Amino acid sequence: MLKPTPTPTRELVSLDGVWRFGIDTRLAEQPWIAALDSPLEAAVPASYNDLFTDPEIRDHVGWVYYQREVRVPRGWGGERILLRFDAATHAARVYVDDALVGEHVGGYTPFDIDITDAVEAGGAFRLTVAVSADLSKETIPPGKIEVGMTGKRVQTYFHDFYNYAGLARSVWLYSLPATRIDDVTVVTGFEGSTGIVDYRVEVVGDADVRVRVTDAAGAVVAEGSGLEGALQVPDVVLWKPGAAYLYELTVEAVQRDTVVDSYPVVVGVRTVEVRGHEFLINGEPFYFTGFGKHEDTAIRGKGHDNAYMVHDFQLLEWSGANSFRTSHYPYAEDVLDFADRHGIVVIDETAAVGLNMGVVGGLSGTPPFPTFSEQYAGAATQAAHAQHLRELIGRDKNHPSVVMWCIANEPASNEDGSREYFEPLVNLARELDPTRPLTYSLVMFATFKNDQIVDLFDVVSMNRYYGWYINAGDLATAELYLQGDIQGWVDRTGKPIMMTEYGADTMPGLHSVWDQVWTEEYQTDLLEMYHRVFDRFPQFVGEQVWNFSDFATTNGLHRVGGNKKGIFTRDRKPKSAAFALRRRWRGLDGRKPGTES
Numbered sequence: 001m002l003k004p005t006p007t008p009t010r011e012l013v014s015l016d017g018v019w020r021f022g023i024d025t026r027l028a029e030q031p032w033i034a035a036l037d038s039p040l041e042a043a044v045p046a047s048y049n050d051l052f053t054d055p056e057i058r059d060h061v062g063w064v065y066y067q068r069e070v071r072v073p074r075g076w077g078g079e080r081i082l083l084r085f086d087a088a089t090h091a092a093r094v095y096v097d098d099a100l101v102g103e104h105v106g107g108y109t110p111f112d113i114d115i116t117d118a119v120e121a122g123g124a125f126r127l128t129v130a131v132s133a134d135l136s137k138e139t140i141p142p143g144k145i146e147v148g149m150t151g152k153r154v155q156t157y158f159h160d161f162y163n164y165a166g167l168a169r170s171v172w173l174y175s176l177p178a179t180r181i182d183d184v185t186v187v188t189g190f191e192g193s194t195g196i197v198d199y200r201v202e203v204v205g206d207a208d209v210r211v212r213v214t215d216a217a218g219a220v221v222a223e224g225s226g227l228e229g230a231l232q233v234p235d236v237v238l239w240k241p242g243a244a245y246l247y248e249l250t251v252e253a254v255q256r257d258t259v260v261d262s263y264p265v266v267v268g269v270r271t272v273e274v275r276g277h278e279f280l281i282n283g284e285p286f287y288f289t290g291f292g293k294h295e296d297t298a299i300r301g302k303g304h305d306n307a308y309m310v311h312d313f314q315l316l317e318w319s320g321a322n323s324f325r326t327s328h329y330p331y332a333e334d335v336l337d338f339a340d341r342h343g344i345v346v347i348d349e350t351a352a353v354g355l356n357m358g359v360v361g362g363l364s365g366t367p368p369f370p371t372f373s374e375q376y377a378g379a380a381t382q383a384a385h386a387q388h389l390r391e392l393i394g395r396d397k398n399h400p401s402v403v404m405w406c407i408a409n410e411p412a413s414n415e416d417g418s419r420e421y422f423e424p425l426v427n428l429a430r431e432l433d434p435t436r437p438l439t440y441s442l443v444m445f446a447t448f449k450n451d452q453i454v455d456l457f458d459v460v461s462m463n464r465y466y467g468w469y470i471n472a473g474d475l476a477t478a479e480l481y482l483q484g485d486i487q488g489w490v491d492r493t494g495k496p497i498m499m500t501e502y503g504a505d506t507m508p509g510l511h512s513v514w515d516q517v518w519t520e521e522y523q524t525d526l527l528e529m530y531h532r533v534f535d536r537f538p539q540f541v542g543e544q545v546w547n548f549s550d551f552a553t554t555n556g557l558h559r560v561g562g563n564k565k566g567i568f569t570r571d572r573k574p575k576s577a578a579f580a581l582r583r584r585w586r587g588l589d590g591r592k593p594g595t596e597s
């Protein structure tokens with residue numbers, strides 16, 4: 001799916017700003033047929049939850065309504081006119097004036113609605129967007145809504161981050177020519193000093209296709225024509241972690257020598273491959289350093305914010321991180337564009353978090369009923385998961401920064417039914433993208449003895465909390481467990497292994513000379529213990545600390561003002577461990593710690 005981009009043939013109007021806002025319980029039925037009868041207004045993009053002081057809005061279960069007037073530019077007669085929602089979390093119904101024009105389910109992937117027949121160039125319309133925060137067996141992530149003793153509907157879900165909802169990413173009105181480029185897929189490689197850009201174009205209507213590759217200075221370095229082909233780039237400059245170099249592939253749809261549509265795709269020439277126990281980028285072993293992150297800031301919730309994005313990437317660079325995982329959902333596309341430009345490597349994760357009833361069983365990991373059953377993650381969940389994969393890979397397939405898909409976070413891969421659930425999804429992902437390795441993040445209860453799906457994947461990604469949820473305050477025992485655990489996966493799989501989560505909640509400003517949990521020293525000591533163990537395994541290909549920064553969590557007893565495993569606070573101040581990571585990671589340039597440059 002192509003991101004709306006202004007080109008000589010496409011125009012774009014931002015609908016971001018302040019919209020009228022209300023929640024369904026306080027509005028008339030069919031609130032879209034008139035101006036919303038509500039005193040509230042909400043910022044777009046932003047999650048709505050933390051904007052207001054009213055607790056009923058924050059934890060609202062059900063639909064909320066956003067509304068604004070939109071004017072269509074008068075020069076758009078004869079063009080297709082579309083709305084693009086970069087995300088509506090978790091489901092949306094879109095109305096133009098009194099009419100429903102489209103719907104979408106899935107809170108972290110974009111969707112378009114063609115409204116050409118409902119609006120007029122130069123005219124204005126009332127745009128109402130109903131957005132639902134609800135999670136159920138039919139959504140990814142899944143959840144459950146129950147009516148509590150007070151008669152109120154209560155949402156439960158099986159992940160710790162707060163269920164922020166609303167229009168957290170940009171909304172656009174844009175024009176497309178009737179005959180147009182509908183999709184472009186790019187796969188890159190190189191032979192010696194020649195770069196290969198394989199491209200495939202989908203066109204709506206009848207047109208010839210012309211393509212050209214320009215280098216960073218704008219010089220044309222390759223040209224071709226036709227719906228697909230392989231372009232050769234002489235003296236290629238590769239896209240490398242920490243040294244991004246980008247070309248541009250301009251695709252043109254041409255009718256009788258007239259360019260009727262034109263679209264630029266950013267191209268980084270690089271390869272990704274898993275060979276034996278190595279993860280290779282451009283044929284060279286790559287060692288991931290970095291974090292699992294969240295889209296999470298005060299007031300905005302999951303609202304995309306360019307200032308935070310720029311600053312977060314500065315902190316990645318400052319700490320020597322070369323990568324992050326988009327835990328636990330696809331991030332705003334601008335973040336991937338930024339990673340492409342700045343040479344940061346991304347593990348792109350789906351929103352499939354909480355496919356695990358074991359977490360309800362607490363540390364015993366005993367599920368109250370089977371996870372992969374019609375009681376919880378059954379056929380409907382699997383269908384939603386498949387649709388989500390199509391949308392994620394459709395959106396992100398051309399980003400050079402994305403080197404691996406993470407299909408789920410901590411699923412109950414130790415339970416019966418997990419293989420039946422995941423095998424078709426793995427096959428689908430490989431069909432959608434045969435080039436990138438696949439992984440999933442392994443929960444503690446899924447051990448090298450009982451996991452049922454690891455052979456379907458390319459990289460073993462472990463989430464482990466020795467020294468925190470178990471052996472808290474006892475790093476010596478934690479070290480023994482960790483060592484045995486990794487050894488078990490090495491022996492069982494022979495695949496590359498990385499740690500996608502390890503860490504400790506830490507209260508900034510709390511100190512101790514002893515191994516005391518929650519102190520800044522304990523967080524540092526725990527990470528250093530993990531690093532000692534990682535460095536003993538040649539099969540280890542990376543370390544991503546949980547988490548980049550503190551983040552908001554669901555209401556409950558288990559967290560003090562949110563998850564405090566951040567290396568940075570929620571407002572991005574470093575805890576002591578940030579300096580320890582910086583000492584370990586800076587200057588590695590993708591090499592494994594302890595190896596020669």
Ligand code: GCB
Pocket residue numbers: 159160161328409410463501546563565
């Ligand atoms: C996990 C989850 C992550 C949590 C983390 C924690 O295993 O994958 O979403 O935030 O543990 O801190 O408990």
